[in-house]
Amino acid sequence: MAGRSAHDMTQGPVFGHVVRMMMPMSFGILAMMLVGIVDTYWVGTLGTAQQAAVQMSFPVTMLVMSVSIGLGAGAVSAVSRAAGRKDGASIPRISTDAMTLALLLVGIVSFIGVLTVEDIFRALGASDTMLPHVVDYMRVWFGGIVLIVGPMVAGNILRALGNAVIPSIMMMAAAAINLVLDPIFILDDVFGLFPGLGWGVSGAALATVAANACTFLMVLWYLVFREKLLDFRWEDLGEVWHHWSDIARVGIPACISNIFNPVAMTVAMSGLAMARFGDAAVGGLGVAGRLEAFAIVPLFALSACIGAVTGQNGGAERIDRVREAFRTSFLFALAWGLGVAAVLWIFADVLAAIFLPSEAGQAAAVTYWRLASLTIAGYGITIAGSAGFNGLGRPSYGMMITAGRALGLMVPFVLAGSFLVNAPVGVIGGIAAANVLSGLATALFVLTRAPMTAKHGKARKRKPADAAAQEPA
Structure with missing residues (x-):
């Protein structure tokens, strides 16, 4: 099976594999939920309009993230089925194609989102006092969404091979960096330190993007140099299209x-x-x-x-x-x-x-x-x-x-x-x-x-x- 830390889950206690993966994943999910609470607290110190703006962005961000969740499910399915077939030679190619498909599609969403964010939220009924803050937040978020989705898809590839520890560490690291950057990027002054770095609601989005960018770089290094799960040689575009089709066949219904x-x-x-x-x-x-x-x-x-x-x-x-x-x-x-x-x-x-x-x-x-x-x-x-x-x-x-x-x-x-x-x-x-x-x-x-x-x-x-x-x- 491809990947140095991969696990063969066709052998051994079935639920033992589920528990082994589920426990670290729980800590990762808790860490990300904590970030949402802390974000809400720091943005709330800016004012009611700013807090309402971030809350109003939630349905749109969740809708966009559902695309990445669906693509992640498609990646898990394609990679894990290949691992079960003991088709180790195909796993790096499938993993690479899953990552490139996700980044390509989310990049298109990012481009459209940055251009249309004001129109989107005006149509959703954002008030005149709230709209500037929503636009500030979402332009940064849309601009950096590729860096947020990248680690998610990478984590799904590793989980497909039975490695849940690294994705969980990655989620907790992103959460920790985000928690540190939140007050620095959001507030004008943090205990007399970092004066002038506060960017308000856009700082909240920037903290999320920056934290995920750090973990994306780390997990890319891990996938390329340690696990050797990414292969950027596109010698056969027909094979790439075949993998994209299989991933999308699962990913699109999962997204919906x-x-x-x-x-x-x-x-x-x-x-x-x-x-x-x-x-x-x-x-x-x-x-x-x-x-x-x-x-x-x-x-x-x-x-x-x-x-x-x-x-x-x-x-x-x-x-x-x-x-x-x-x-x-x-x-x-x-x-x-x-x-x-x-x-x-x-x-x-x-x-x-x-x-x-x-x-x-x-x-x-x-x-x-x-x-x-x-x-x-x-x-x-x-x-x-x-x-x-x-x-x-x-x-x-x-x-x-x-x-x-x-x-x-x-x-x-x-x-x-x-x-x-x-x-x-x-x-x-x-x-x-x-x-x-x-x-x-x-x-x-x-x-x-x-x-x-x-x-x-x-x-x-x-x-x-x-x-x-x-x-x-």
């Missing part, structure tokens, strides 16, 4: 799948659902969801790692191990979800009092933690199931699972709950019902009906010259 859940949560927060019951109820639901997200980081890490395990074993045609990866991952999601639910149930009142000033907001949060959080295992099962199918090169199944939960169940349930119950508990109950039904349906389908074999792209047609060269003399 990543949009479904934010859309469903937007509906849940909207004037058709929770916002009908006042700002306090919206705030309560938002705080409850954010704290829950911290508690279920291992489930996010699980979804980031299972695709490599199913991909390698699917590529090796080890159907029994693919099914075992799904089964044990679902059991872990159930156990962790119930554990989180128990903790949030016990401490719901205390947490609500700490984070929310109003009684209405506290009531909404407590209701969420004592109802919807009981069902979070169902959400964990759906994201693990979807990612596992992406690894197998079967993204249509992954998209079906995520769309079924978000659009087929959650959206209609929260809307029905909002109007039928006419109280926040109706919306929260809709989220809970969607988690339960989607989790049960996913587990039942995956473990009893779904195919466990890997699906590869169309076989590449060789050039006539290649074929002729292979004929015996």
